[in-house]
Amino acid sequence: MADQADKTSQQHETLVVRHVAIVMDGNGRWAKKRKLPRHAGHKAGVNAVRRTVEACVELGIRTLTLFAFSSENWGRPREEIQKLMALFVEALNKQVPELNEQGVRLTIIGDREQLPADLVRQIEESEAMTADNDRLNLVVAVAYGGRWDIVNACKCLARQVADGELSVEDLDESHLTAQMQLAGLGDPDLFIRTGGASRISNFLLWNLAYTELYFSESLWPDFEQKELEAMVGSFHERERRYGKTSEQVSGDHA
Ligand code: IPE
Ligand code: IPE
Ligand code: MG
Numbered sequence: 352m353a354d355q356a357d358k359t360s361q362q363h364e365t366l367v368v369r370h371v372a373i374v375m376d377g378n379g380r381w382a383k384k385r386k387l388p389r390h391a392g393h394k395a396g397v398n399a400v401r402r403t404v405e406a407c408v409e410l411g412i413r414t415l416t417l418f419a420f421s422s423e424n425w426g427r428p429r430e431e432i433q434k435l436m437a438l439f440v441e442a443l444n445k446q447v448p449e450l451n452e453q454g455v456r457l458t459i460i461g462d463r464e465q466l467p468a469d470l471v472r473q474i475e476e477s478e479a480m481t482a483d484n485d486r487l488n489l490v491v492a493v494a495y496g497g498r499w500d501i502v503n504a505c506k507c508l509a510r511q512v513a514d515g516e517l518s519v520e521d522l523d524e525s526h527l528t529a530q531m532q533l534a535g536l537g538d539p540d541l542f543i544r545t546g547g548a549s550r551i552s553n554f555l556l557w558n559l560a561y562t563e564l565y566f567s568e569s570l571w572p573d574f575e576q577k578e579l580e581a582m583v584g585s586f587h588e589r590e591r592r593y594g595k596t597s598e599q600v601s602g603d604h605a
Contacts, residue, residue: 366586366587366591367540368586369412369537369540370412370416370537370538370539370540371407371415371539371541372415372416372539372554372555372562373415373416373418373542373543373545374544374546374554375417375574376545376546376547376548376552377392377545377546377547377571377573378395378396378570379392380392380570381571381572382395389431390431390438392570393435394438397442397446398572399573400417400442401449402574402575402576403415403417403579404455404487405453406576406580408486408487410580410583412487413488414490414536414539415488415490416460416490416533416536416539417489417490418492418495418552419492419493420435420493420495421495421496421552422495422496422499423496423552423553425465439470439473439493440469444473447476447477450481451481453487454485455481455486455488456482456485456486456487456488457478457489458478458488458490459474459478459490459492460500460532460533461495461496462495463494465494466493466494490533492532492554495554497551497553497554497555497556497557498556500556501531503532504531504557505527507530508527527557531557538559539558539559541563542554542559542562542563542564542565543566543567543579544565545567545569545571546569546570546571547567547568548566563589563591567582
């Protein structure tokens with residue numbers, strides 16, 4: 352009996368969407384369609400972030416991780432990068448008090464050493480202001496790359512080995528997980544990419560191992576709450592097997 356109850360609760364657990372990760376792509380094309388400069392698309396993208404955060408709070412999602420700027424985006428024209436960095440400062444400055452009221456805890460992941468000093472200052476203030484909130488973890492990846500994240504975690508572990516705190520024989524997946532940028536927040540259940548492309552573009556490579564992937568044709572500034580709701584709804588119909596057989600997961604055979 353207890354076994355059966357355990358199994359049922361495990362099945363239920365695997366069907367609950369706790370963590371959503373989104374590659375917010377398509378801002379430039381959204382602007383181009385309207386004959387506007389690319390930056391207008393990025394600004395419209397900030398509104399879509401606000402709507403999505405509200406939707407996640409309503410849906411009871413625990414963690415929302417957003418890809419805002421990748422390691423590879425440093426290769427874009429200087430002017431676009433400068434305007435984007437300024438937009439991040441402005442968006443944090445304007446939005447964080449409201450996020451704070453909603454009970455959102457903000458965390459920025461990525462290589463901060465690459466970011467301008469005024470943005471780093473704004474990030475530190477925003478994180479400090481929201482540190483005690485627990486309704487939704489909002490994680491924003493800026494100057495982030497999945498490969499950078501893995502290398503960074505390896506460096507931390509290599510230092511521990513060099514200092515004699517960890518032996519190579521003891522090293523396992525859990526050590527790496529604990530050093531990754533999403534440590535403590537769990538792996539995403541649902542990955543969404545807007546903008547029509549079906550690729551990961553160096554987002555959370557380590558943490559997406561068993562995440563369910565969704566690709567949307569919507570450009571990010573057009574992404575709406577009802578589309579998110581539909582994805583979360585259809586997630587419940589998927590069977591997460593984690594390498595096992597369908598019978599094992601459904602509990603037909605132990
Ligand atoms: C995503 O939108 C935002 C960032 C990468 C900063 P894009 O700027 O990539 O928009 P498209 O793909 O050119 O339409
Ligand atoms: C992915 O979008 C990165 C972000 C949304 C921050 P890109 O526009 O940079 O991805 P690619 O170049 O199409 O792979
Ligand atoms: Mg793009």
